[in-house]
Amino acid sequence: MCIDCGCASSDNGHVHPAHDHSHEHDGHGHDHGDHPAPSGHHSSTRRISLEQDVLARNSQLANENRNLYREKRILALNILSSPGTGKTTLIEQTILAFGRRSRSGKDPFPLAVIEGDQATSRDADRIRQLGVPAIQINTGKGCHLDAHQIGHASRELPLSKGLVLIIENIGNLVCPALFDLGESARIVLFSVTEGEDKPIKYPQMFQSANLVLLTKTDLLPYLDFDREMALNNIRAINPGATILEISSKSKEGMEEWIEWICSLQKRVCDPVQASGA
Amino acid sequence: MHELSLAISLLDLLEERACLDAFERVQKIILEVGELSGVSIPALRQGFEVATKGTIAEGAEMDILEPPGTGWCFTCEQTVAIKDPFRTCPGCGKSAVTPTGGLEFRVVELVVS
Known part of the structure; x- marks a missing residue:
């Protein structure tokens, strides 16, 4: 069965019985020389040298997305966090803030959102x-969004120049870190109702972030959350990530967040002008 | 938990190769899973067993090479061995180490028929 090219490869003809021996290695490496090639085992058995990353397919599709965004001059933001940090609420407040900004006479930004969830269309309904x-x-x-899904979803959206495309990933601090979507930047939310040690417990996610948003900061007076320790973690x-503190409720920090998006949008969508030419 | 997704990605890769290289069964897969790759090998084996039921790779043997973790310390100006990609340098204990080796997650070779 071959999904990608539709060829009729199947298991007819000689089928080898499954090799049913387990083969555990206790953390030691070994080179291929330890294993004689099973030539002669069966006349049609052969070795294929690959040296191919398992996630190469996702990376290739992510690069296609990245090229599409570059060609259309679109800023794609991948928003990640554990469940319940306020991703959707932040996106709603961001949309409202952009609305206020354009009403005050500044250039309007076209916005579009891709919502990822295990089930329901509640979040997309909220945005619409x-x-x-x-x-x-x-x-x-599935526990993450992948580049294939994002490629299809992107093509269903009006991809106008200067668009800020916000992708809300599945609430999960593990799997989405591994899957490049072709985004321009990764934003990881970390709410003050979580433990200060979240970044060191889920390092892969936090290491991949361009921006970390410490959210729900309006709750700080009511919590024992050690803000300084969280920032240090x-x-x-x-060390390279930008950190902003924000509350979707009190709007504290909202202006800095919008500024961060605007300056990145200029660099990505209008690179010549942004470089001062 | 992401090992099942990774096992499915691995199966996708094998099915794609089956077309390109015209084989019908995968007997053995030689993989590199680096010490710092974040992939749990027991979970990957389990996920692969589930993902490959009824496919060209059902029952395939999996040989896993585990390249050791290494990183560059900007303070010591040398490569150091690390077990965890996000810790400070074991030599100076000061600066964070930039991982340079042991991040691999790839198929090195297949035995097919």
Whole structure:
């Protein structure tokens, strides 16, 4: 069976019985020389040297997305976090803030959203109510969005120049870190209702972030959250990441967040002008 | 938990190769899973067994090479051995180490028929 090219490769003809021996290695490496090639085992058995990354297919599709965004001059933001940090609420407040910004006479930004959840279209419905195009991806059993899904969803959206495409990933701090979607930047949310040590417990996610947003900061007076320790933990894992503190409720930090998006949007969507030419 | 997704990605790769290289069964896969790759080998084996039921790779043997973790310390100006990609340098204990080796997750070779 071959999904990609539709060829009729099947298991007819000689089928080898499954080799049913387990083969555990206790953390030691060994070179191929330890294993004689099973030539002569069967006349048609052969070795194929590959040296291919397992996630190469996703990376290739992610690069196609990246090329599409570059060609169309689109800023794609991948928003990641554990469940319940306020991703959707932040996106709603971001849409409203961009609305206020354009009403105050600044250049309007076209926005679009891709929502990833295991089930339901609740989040996309929330976004559409604000007048912004949104596509819902339901991953079912999947625990992350992949580049293939994002490629299809992107093509269903109006991809106008200067678009800020916000991708809300599945609430999960492990799997989505491994899957490049072709995004321009990764934004990881970390709420003050979580433990200060989240960044060091889930280092891969925090290490991949371009921006870390410490969210729900309006709750700080009511919590024992050690803000300084949390910030230090982010810096220890990812010294290069920008850190902003934000509350979707009190709007504190919202202006800095919008500025961060605007300056990145200029660099990505209008690179010549942004470089001062 | 992501090992099942990784096992499915691995199966996708094998099915693609089956077309390109015209084989019908995968008997053995030689993989490199680096010490710092974040992939749990027991979970990957289990995920692969589930993902490959009824496919060209059902029952395939998996040989896993585990390249050791290494990183560059900017303070010591040398490569150091690390077990964890996000820790400070074991030599100076000061600066964070940039991982340089042991991040692999790839198929090195297949035995097919």
